[in-house]
Amino acid sequence: MNEQVPMNELISGAAQDAGGWLGTLPVAQVATSATGTIVRWNHVAQELLGYAPPEVVGRHIADLLHPGADRSLGRSLWETAATGRGVMGTVTAWHREGHPLELEIWACPVPSGHQEISAVLVFAADAHAARRIRGSSAVWDGLFSRSPVGIAVLDTNLRFLQVNPALEAMNGLAESAHTGRRLAELLPEVNAGEMEAAMRQVLDTGEPVLDRRRTGRTPADPEHDRVWSCSYVRVEDPGGRPIGVIASLLDITEQQRAHIEAEAGRRRLALLSEASVRMGASLELERTSQELADLAVPDLADTVTVDILDTLARAEEPGMGLGGGVALRRLGKAPLTGSTITSILAPLGRTLVFPATTPYIQALAARQPFLIARLDERAVAPAARYSTAPAQLLRAGVHSLMMVPLVARDLVLGVATFYRSRPVGPFGSDDVTLAGELAARAAVSIDNARLYQREHETAVILQRSMLPQHITPPPGVEVAHRYLPASDVNEVGGDWYDVLHLPGGEAALAIGDVMGHGIAAAAVMGRLSATVRALARLNTPPAELLHQLEATLADLAEPMLATFLYAVCDPLTGRCTVTRAGHPPPAAAEPDGTVHLIETPPGAPLGVGGIDFATTEIVLPPGSVLVLYTDGLIEARGRDIDERLTDLTSLLTEPQRPLDHLCDSLLTRLVPSAADDDIALLTARIGTAGPSYGGPSGRHSDPRSGPPAGSPSGSRSDVGQTYGRSSGTSGKRAT
The missing domain is CATH 3.30.450.20 (PAS domain)
Incomplete structure (x- = not known):
């Protein structure tokens, strides 16, 4: 035994120590008589020391001690317990298989009725296991409490x-x-x-x-x-x-809150990034409004409506007065279907009139978001006299909403309303900030669409006003013409055409295309058209006329380019002189159905400078049709230019048709959908088909004197190069 500790001094601490961990440690129970003879040996004692009960019962307990150890220590421990004092200690026992085993024991006397010791009860456990468990218990107690x-x-x-x-x-x-x-x-x-x-x-x-x-x-x-x-x-x-x-x-509340805020920040950045890519590219009010609604659902809100001032939707100025309320037209809504809330709200295209006291108008007047964080009966009560919709939305589960004005360039354009119905928290300050940023981007795009639409309409009006309003060709020449502006998603260009009555009964056919779009291109087109008219009346030779047009472009503050084709035709002889500056070649359809492109030197676009323009002469049979056009007629995405020119000539094999029908057929067949670019088309029938032609003064002449020496044969080899560009590429850009 290493030490002896009186039980009455350690019983409290030992009991507490053992109480926390004794139940998990195998403990042998041994009982001896007052003289030390073993009278009880349980199965745990057998497992611990290897002796079966018959092998030890009746023997003195000291016989189980290590033979090489000081047995007096074990005897002294037992004798102390036998005198009526409980003890704890450590002894070395001898296992039945012949090896020592260190035991931790607890011994206490069992008194008789006369306070005499009749027996000693001994508990024993593997000392190493006991120390390990006691240490684990101490660690557990420290961890548990602290x-x-x-x-x-x-x-x-x-x-x-x-x-x-x-x-x-x-x-x-x-x-x-x-x-x-x-x-x-x-x-x-x-x-x-x-x-x-x-x-x-x-x-x-x-x-x-x-x-x-x-x-x-x-x-x-x-x-x-x-x-x-x-x-x-x-x-x-x-x-x-x-x-x-x-x-x-x-x-982890704080960590979770920080994580949520970080995720919300990433979500906001992603949403704003997506908005910058998706929103406003179309320059259309309706599409931009719907894009705002679609972007916000479901990341920000469950339902969104976008309402634009009715005056703005009608292409009028967005000025508004708040005295008698405001009319707004619903141009955006998401989701469009499948939602009870969506069915309650007014459909797309509906014009809604809001009194001046409603939250909608308050948001517009203050130019600040209007937030109802928690929608309840008290919040919807003021709106009850105007509409039942707020109460219906509350019953449908809407618990939070915000209205954000659409403001751009100091103009109020409308309002976006965001509804939340899912079982998540109400809209907060971060949501208001995000909605405001989305609304600001949408407002700029909507205002850009408004300004573009106004400029587009102005350019169309200017373009049309500068085109010839009344064309009166000379006798012997029949004309038909068409102008098709680009679709609303593309800007108006500078395409134009004209027919002029020259001295001597000749006709000048002019067609051009100013490179660029919008009002500037239309204005330059007007200057070129006026210059051509003035020079043609002076009977200016074609090549000189083109040089004068170049000088006109040189006078501009901003350099611009233009393609141009000028054809002078004599209806009596069928003789035509053609000069072009980077413009697509004209097509000729003879009365017998022969169709060819008039091969002339393509020249360079006007404005390039330093180029001599060549003139080509041909003679056409009476009744032949000349077709002049701008590149919008023959250009198509993904199609080779030679293929498109073949399509054009294949539609001209019936030149005897009325020219109006021919123009309509060319546009319908070659441009079946909205045009990406402006299209100008001019057709002219030169002379009258037959063996002779009677002019205005009754003169007769041989209509088929034949083409001059060296004139084109009418073949269409290398047409793409003749056009002045590589196949499949826009002539405006290639030149």
Whole structure:
């Protein structure tokens, strides 16, 4: 024995030490008589030392000590206990298999009725195991009592057995309030059902459950929701049978809030990035409004409407007066179908009139978001006299809404309304900020669409006003013409045409295309058209006329280019001179159905400078049709230019048709959908088909004197190069 400790001095501490861990340690129970003879030997003693009861019962307990050790220590320990004093100590016993075994023993006397010692009760355990368990118990006790992590021990019925101080603080309840009760009974305002299901899973499978989230409110903080990370581990007896669950809880509310805020920040950036890519590219009011609604659902709101000033929707100035209310037209709504809330709100295209006292008008007048964080009966009551929709929305589950004005360049354009109905929190300041940023981007795009639409319409009006309003060709020439502006999503260009009556009964056919779009291109087109008219009346030679047009472009503050084709035709002889500057070649359809492109030097566009323009002469049979056009007629995405020119000539094999029908056929067949570019088309029938032609003065001439020497044969080889560009590429850009 290493030491002797009187039981009456250690019983309190020993009992407490053993009480925490003795139940998990195999303990041998041995009883001796007053003289030290073994009278009882249980099965744990047999497992510990290897002796069966018949082998030791009747022997003196000192016989089991190590033969090489000082047996007097063991005898002294037993004798101390036999005198009526309980003791604890360590001895070295001899195992039946012939090896020493260090034991930790507790011995206490069993008095008779006359206070005489009749027996000694001895408890023995493996000393190494006892020290290990005692050390583990000390660690557990320190962890349990001092850890900032909440710890609980629950039985197999999931009732609390023990909780540490940290968990008491988290739950706001003392340990005594926990003991014997289940989580669902103790904290009804947390997701106790999910947590108990996780603990049952641990009891059933033995697999730990880690980081399961408990959310809700406890008496420690009844006004705020909190979040805990919970982990559960099964506790087993030595036989591996479950005897309970140990739960550990860590309050992660702040980390969760930071994570949510970071995620919200990333979501806002992603949404704004997507808005910059998707919104406003179309320059259409309706499409931009719908894009705003689609972008905000479901990341920001469950339902969104976008209402634009009715005056703006009618292409008028967006000025508004708030005295008698405002008319707004609904141009955006999401989702469009499949929602009860959507069915309550007015459909797309509806014009809504709001009195000056409604929240809509207040948001517009203040140019600030109007937020109703929590929609309830009191909040919808003021609107009841105007509409039943707010009360219907409340019944449909809308619990939060905000109205954000659409303001751009100091102009109020409309309002976007965001509704939230899912069981999530109300709109907060971050949501208002995000909605404001989306609305600001949408407002700029809507205003751009408004300005573009106004400029587009102005350019169309200018373009049309500068085209010849009344064309009166000379006798012997029949003309038909068409002008098709680009679709609304493309800007108006500078395409134009003209027919002029020249001295001597000749006709000048002119067609051009100013490179560029919008009002500037239309204005330059007007200057070129006026210059051509003035020079043609002076009978200026074609090449010189083109040089004068170049000088006109050189006078501009901003350099511009233009393609141009000028043809002078004599209806009596069929002789035509053609000069072009980077323009597509004209087509000729003879009365017998022969069709060819007039091959002339393509020249360079006007404005390039330093180029000589060549003139080509041909003679056409009477009744032949000349077709002049701008590149919008023959250009198409993904199609080779030679293929498109072949399509054009194939449509001219019936030149005897009325020219109006021919123009309509060319546009319908070559441009079946909205045009990407402006199209100008001019057709002219030169002379009258037949053996002779009677002019205005009754003169007759041979209509087929034949082409001059060196004139084109009418073949279409290398047409793309003749056009002045590579196949499949826009002539405006290639030149």
